[in-house]
Amino acid sequence: MNEIEEYLAAAAGQPEVQVGEDITIRVDLAMAHDVTAPLALTAFAEIGIDRVFDKRKVAFVADHVYPAPTVQARQGQRQMRNFANTYGIKMFEGEGVCHQVVAENYSLPRGSVVVGADSHTCTAGAYGALAIGVGSTEFAAAMATGTLDIEVPPVYEVVLDGILVPGVYAKDIILHLIGAFGTAGFTDKAVIFTGEWVRTASLEERMTISNMTIEMGAMLSYFSIKNDVGSVAKVHKFDVSMIVPLMAAPSSPANVQPVANLAGQTVTQVIIGSCTNGRINDMREAAAVFSHASINPNVNCIILPASQLVAQAMEDEGLTKIFRRAGATIANAGCGPCFGGHLGLAASDDVVISTTNRNFPGRMGSKESRVYLASPRTAAEAAVAGKIVTPGTVAELGGRTDE
Amino acid sequence: MNKNMIFKGRIWLFDDAVDTDQILPGYAMAYPQDELKKYAMAGSAMPDFSQKVQVGDIIVAGNNFGCGSSREQAPVSLKSAGVSLIIAPTFARIFRRNAINIGLAVMQADLTTLVKTGDIITVDLKSGSVELPDGNVVSGHVPGENILAILAAGGLINKVRQQLTKQEV
Structure with missing residues (x-):
């Protein structure tokens, strides 16, 4: 049995489980x-x-x-x-x-x-x-x-080795995987993540990736800390150092393209946050851009902290002030416009860059609106430029909020 | 849910990857349960579906039907609008389970190239056979016994109620 099957067997109170049981x-x-x-x-x-x-x-x-x-x-x-x-x-x-x-x-x-x-x-x-x-x-x-x-689902292992290059984040890794496997790539299956990158990744980074495994249809997503997870249906290996900044273009999370190919597209609304990318490190990445430049007057930028604790950390670190000075609106911690509920719905001619997890037609408002999914860094740079730009265009990569 | 699990109905044909935002848009999720039927497929290529659909109708769609959200309001809206059965080659897992759990039958079969909107077909869920308008019969995937048991009980709640009653005895 592999690691997931061992835990499923324990949860079922039986010595072992078989795929399909x-x-x-x-x-x-x-x-x-x-x-x-x-x-x-x-x-x-x-x-x-x-x-x-x-x-x-x-x-x-x-x-x-x-x-x-x-x-x-x-x-x-x-x-x-x-x-x-x-x-x-x-x-x-x-x-x-x-x-x-x-x-x-x-x-x-x-x-x-x-x-x-x-x-x-x-x-x-x-x-x-x-x-x-x-x-x-x-x-x-x-x-x-x-x-x-x-x-009991069949278990697939996704090995993530290598080190990310500047301007590439956990969000780009999961977009890369969704692009590679498609929105039904792991339907009724379980995915177990291993590899060098996984062992050094922060909890926040792992949460960004795990959050979006449902966009590949997965029933279960599991991050292992072991070197050997046992026997699996298939092993897929990726070198994350080869991944470039990516976006999921309208209107599917699997319509993944390099940001460079989309550069120049005018943007009217930017959403940074949510359960996918609304944690403090995500906010630091966005603030690193906004501490250098203000948001384009043609862009609505909404900051959506994943929790009150994140919102408090933003406050404590001075990020709230940076966001407000740059012209962003800080919403309450919650789901907001991510699922088209409230607090920033998109109009028919809106072009939205969002760090959330879905861009199906009409997901964030009007059926005609166009939503691109991206990392907080890519989204923040688009908010400043008023158009899609590759990370590093608006502010130098690698720097943190400098004050 | 008919006991024999035989469905005869008129088809509505949909594409691949009809996601839950198309089936029941996010804005309608917090609406009262008895109003959900008015929003069935409101975000899809056929936004006026709820006015056209009749009781007993069958949805035939392409791959990955119901991908996206776990909102049970999506299958509830279809069921309460009158849809009796959904047939697609593949379903997203949570949508498929939600449909079965509320007693809305689903079957895996690829009919998208064999039928058109308005056709009448007859489906025997227990044997997985589909009788097309021209009289030809094609086979779909027969749902597992546990799935048929939930459908026969009229949904998961009835099944759980039966289970809990048994435990108390």
Whole structure:
């Protein structure tokens, strides 16, 4: 068995598992947010049970529509709060995007099973959790039973060796992989990340990559710290030092092209942040650009910290001031416009550079709007230039906020 | 859900990679559950789908149907608009599970080059056979027993309720 299969077997309470086998695994944390939980509460009521499996292992997060842009949205949050109070569940409101909130508030040892009613639940694979995205009904079932039924996926190993060149970031690595494997490359499969680069990567970098493995259809993403993860279906090797700054052009995360090929494209809105790239290092990268130059008057730039802790760190390090001086708007920690919810939707003629994870047609607003996905550095430089430029054009690479 | 798992219905044909933002746009996610049907496919190439679709209709689509978000509102909107079955060569995992969990049948088969919008087909989910308008029969992938069991129970919630009742006895 490989590392993922060993953990799945342990979670299923059996000596071993086979690929394709239907197993029932124990759940260590079940998490839902303010657009998936309300449906789940209806489903939970239909089950007709008067308790959750373990109140310490269920978490609600209001992040997608917080602060509520509509009465309906707020109604959903009130429903969650009432349920949370009744059943003794922890609910986080406005503290950040669920995946970041989980990382900051729960200690989840390697092999823990996280069931999240959000497709980007796979983010937690960055720190060794087996994190599976589900829908509202499956979440309700997990909340009632403390278990999840899954089919044991085939495991693929992605080896990331080498060192990134300046101007290239974890975001470029995952865009490179999505471009290589496509949006269905790992559907119903698990991906295990290993290699020299992985062993030296920060937690933040690993979270950026793990977050977007769902964009290749993956059921599970897992970052190993071992040299030998055991027998896998196939091994794919990459030398990250060969990767150049990349973007996913409209309208698929797999439509990946070098930034250099897209240079010159006019930009009207820039979003920096989210659960993909809204952590403090991402903010430092953006601030390194904005400390040198102001945002182009034709560009709306919105900063979207992944959590309140990130927002506080931005404040403490003086980044907030740099962003405001440069002309950016700092939104509250949460999902904001990433999924077309609120706080910066795109018009039909908007061209958006976003550090988020999806650019499907209409994802961030109008169906005609065009969204390019990029690293915080690439996005920040586009905000200043008012057009797509290769990293290093607006400010020298390698420097940090210099004051 | 009919017990025999036989579906006869009119086809709506869609392309490859119909993602969840096309099926049910983000702005509609927090809308009341009984209004979701009005937004079925609102972000797709056929934004007026919800006005055209009739009860029992079948969606035939290309690869990777339902890729993207885990929003269960996507299959809920299709089911409540009247869609009885979705057929595609491949589905995104979370969408496929969500559909099954709410009792909306899905089958893996590539019919995109064999049918057009408006055609009537008959599908026997248990045997995976599809009878085309010209009388020819093609085969799709037969769902696993556990999937058929969830569909037969009318969705995952009914199955879980049965499980929990058994445990208490």
